[in-house]
Amino acid sequence: MSEITFTNVSRSFERDGNMFLAVDSVSLTVRDREFVAIVGPSGCGKTTCMRMAAGLEFPTAGQVTVSGKEVISPGPDRAVVFQQFALFPWKTVSENIDFGLRAKGLDEAERRRIVEHNIALMNLRGYETAFPHQLSGGMQQRVAIARAYALDPDVLLMDEPFGALDAQTRVVMQEELVKLARLNPRTVLFITHAVDEAVYLADRVVIMTSRPGKIKEILDVKAVRDAENWDQHSRIEDVMDLASFVHLRTRIWKSLREEHAGDDH
Amino acid sequence: MTTRTVRSFKPSWRETTIGTAAFFGVWYFVALIGIAPAKFFPMPHEVLAKLFALTHTQFAGATLQMHLLSSLHRYAMGFLLAIVIGLPLGLLMGRFRWLDVVVTPLFDALRFIAPVAWVPFAALWFGTGIGGPTLIIFAGAFPPILINAYRGARGVDPRYLEAASMLGIGSFKTITDVLFPAAIPSIIAGLRVGAGLGWMSLVGAELIAANRGVGYLIVKGQSAVDTPIVMAGMIAIGAVGVVIDVVLRKLEKHLLRHRKS
Ligand SMILES: Nc1ncnc2c1ncn2[C@@H]1O[C@H](COP(=O)(O)OP(=O)(O)O)[C@@H](O)[C@H]1O
Ligand SMILES: [Mg+2]
Numbered sequence: 001m002s003e004i005t006f007t008n009v010s011r012s013f014e015r016d017g018n019m020f021l022a023v024d025s026v027s028l029t030v031r032d033r034e035f036v037a038i039v040g041p042s043g044c045g046k047t048t049c050m051r052m053a054a055g056l057e058f059p060t061a062g063q064v065t066v067s068g069k070e071v072i073s074p075g076p077d078r079a080v081v082f083q084q085f086a087l088f089p090w091k092t093v094s095e096n097i098d099f100g101l102r103a104k105g106l107d108e109a110e111r112r113r114i115v116e117h118n119i120a121l122m123n124l125r126g127y128e129t130a131f132p133h134q135l136s137g138g139m140q141q142r143v144a145i146a147r148a149y150a151l152d153p154d155v156l157l158m159d160e161p162f163g164a165l166d167a168q169t170r171v172v173m174q175e176e177l178v179k180l181a182r183l184n185p186r187t188v189l190f191i192t193h194a195v196d197e198a199v200y201l202a203d204r205v206v207i208m209t210s211r212p213g214k215i216k217e218i219l220d221v222k223a224v225r226d227a228e229n230w231d232q233h234s235r236i237e238d239v240m241d242l243a244s245f246v247h248l249r250t251r252i253w254k255s256l257r258e259e260h261a262g263d264d265h
Numbered sequence: 266m267t268t269r270t271v272r273s274f275k276p277s278w279r280e281t282t283i284g285t286a287a288f289f290g291v292w293y294f295v296a297l298i299g300i301a302p303a304k305f306f307p308m309p310h311e312v313l314a315k316l317f318a319l320t321h322t323q324f325a326g327a328t329l330q331m332h333l334l335s336s337l338h339r340y341a342m343g344f345l346l347a348i349v350i351g352l353p354l355g356l357l358m359g360r361f362r363w364l365d366v367v368v369t370p371l372f373d374a375l376r377f378i379a380p381v382a383w384v385p386f387a388a389l390w391f392g393t394g395i396g397g398p399t400l401i402i403f404a405g406a407f408p409p410i411l412i413n414a415y416r417g418a419r420g421v422d423p424r425y426l427e428a429a430s431m432l433g434i435g436s437f438k439t440i441t442d443v444l445f446p447a448a449i450p451s452i453i454a455g456l457r458v459g460a461g462l463g464w465m466s467l468v469g470a471e472l473i474a475a476n477r478g479v480g481y482l483i484v485k486g487q488s489a490v491d492t493p494i495v496m497a498g499m500i501a502i503g504a505v506g507v508v509i510d511v512v513l514r515k516l517e518k519h520l521l522r523h524r525k526s
Contacts, residue, residue: 054431056430073430074427074430075430075433076431076433078431080427080428080431082424082427082428084424086427087428088425088428088443089523090446090523099429099442100432100433100434103432103434133524
């Protein structure tokens with residue numbers, strides 16, 4: 001059972017000598033093998049929430065647990081796919097994926113098997129010995145995802161992983177991620193500000209308010225997806241054409257619009 | 266990651282020739298107008314002739330090559346010692362705050378002492394053979410190597426360290442496999458400055474050398490009031506210094522070949 005739970009989690013930061021509240025009493029449970037997406041206006045604290053689950057940041061109040069244990073440091077049981085990839089530029093594709101496996105103390109044959117498997121899974125064959133700067137943004141992000149998957153983590157934390165990609169690449173990546181998620185469901189916390197992406201990928205979508213970031217509402221997408229059998233369509237544009245999809249998307253849009261109306265800009 | 270925006274200017278043969286000719290022209294001119302007695306200001310051809318003569322006749326007990334070899338031996342010892350101590354210490358100081366706090370005040374006080382100031386103690390503690398001179402060269406090369414390793418470690422993009430901790434990389438591996446490679450641009454800059462300062466400390470180091478070395482050659486040339494020998498020694502030091510820098514630049518290029526510039 002790998003669950004992520006946020007219990008009354010708040011996080012303040014200091015700015016210009018004053019403390020301000022970035023995340024305000026968030027309570028949320030991402031259930032075992034559930035794919036939860038958080039959407040919200042930029043600066044609402046999405047990244048901060050994800051970093052608290054990763055152990056890269058800590059709550060000023062409340063508690064974050066993963067698989068029942070309080071999060072006190074980062075670790076390979078909670079693989080992170082960072083927004084800016086964060087691949088090691090001096091390591092090849094294979095070496096980047098292998099790095100975490102070495103730390104796990106796996107033997108060489110096992111490591112090679114896992115690296116090869118994930119390279120194939122992410123369509124990176126032929127690029128094993130390439131260095132990150134020789135790859136396009138989309139391919140670099142695939143390496144980052146392969147690196148995370150290779151750890152075989154209890155939970156996956158993804159922070160706008162497709163945010164830096166061009167539209168065509170992003171669609172391909174989204175379709176691939178859906179395939180992987182349905183084939184081998186994992187507990188995923190996925191951050192995005194793209195509403196389409198959230199509805200297409202997630203079982204539930206959490207909408208956050210702008211500053212301070214609170215949970216505004218949570219929508220059950222999976223119930224609709226299963227009822228309307230979205231997964232019979234393999235292409236994202238076919239799913240996005242469905243009335244049930246459009247309906248959900250519009251609802252989220254409206255909810256987010258209210259947040260922007262309350263904003264300064 | 267430090268990015269180099271300054272494009273290195275590659276001089277062509279023509280420019281090199283013009284530059285060299287201009288240098289010798291000015292030298293002849295200054296020598297001929299006689300700002301110093303001719304005995305103390307040798308002409309270029311005298312110096313070059315002496316330089317050539319020194320390659321096959323002995324002065325101060327050895328030929329120029331033998332003096333150079335002996336200098337390079339001391340230099341390699343001092344420079345390597347500076348790397349072996351300065352590089353890991355700098356990286357560790359960049360990683361562990363407490364070490365930084367302990368070492369930095371001491372280091373800041375010591376690094377302003379010119380390498381030659383160590384001459385008396387170097388001789389007393391480590392003798393005049395290889396030990397003493399090695400310490401002087403070490404004193405020249407060590408500070409920039411340590412400072413640059415430290416700065417490199419401090420300046421590492423925190424995302425790399427976060428990625429490493431997320432992957433479960435241990436503390437030692439993080440230093441050797443993340444901090445070190447990420448700091449290489451800065452480390453190499455430190456090696457280049459340190460190599461230069463170490464080589465520049467050579468004459469000071471060989472003030473106490475027992476019987477060999479280019480610095481020793483210069484000192485003996487001075488006592489013999491043989492200015493062509495002094496200048497020939499200076500030219501040899503300058504030339505070897507250039508070679509050392511070229512080698513390190515090649516190394517830098519090689520190590521950074523996989524980084525985006
Ligand atoms: N380490 C930090 N120090 C100070 N302020 C921070 C820090 N991290 C995030 N913040 C602030 O907290 C707020 C939420 O940031 P973030 O979680 O990155 O938002 P999002 O990912 O939703 O765009 C922003 O106002 C941001 O400036
Ligand atoms: Mg963010």
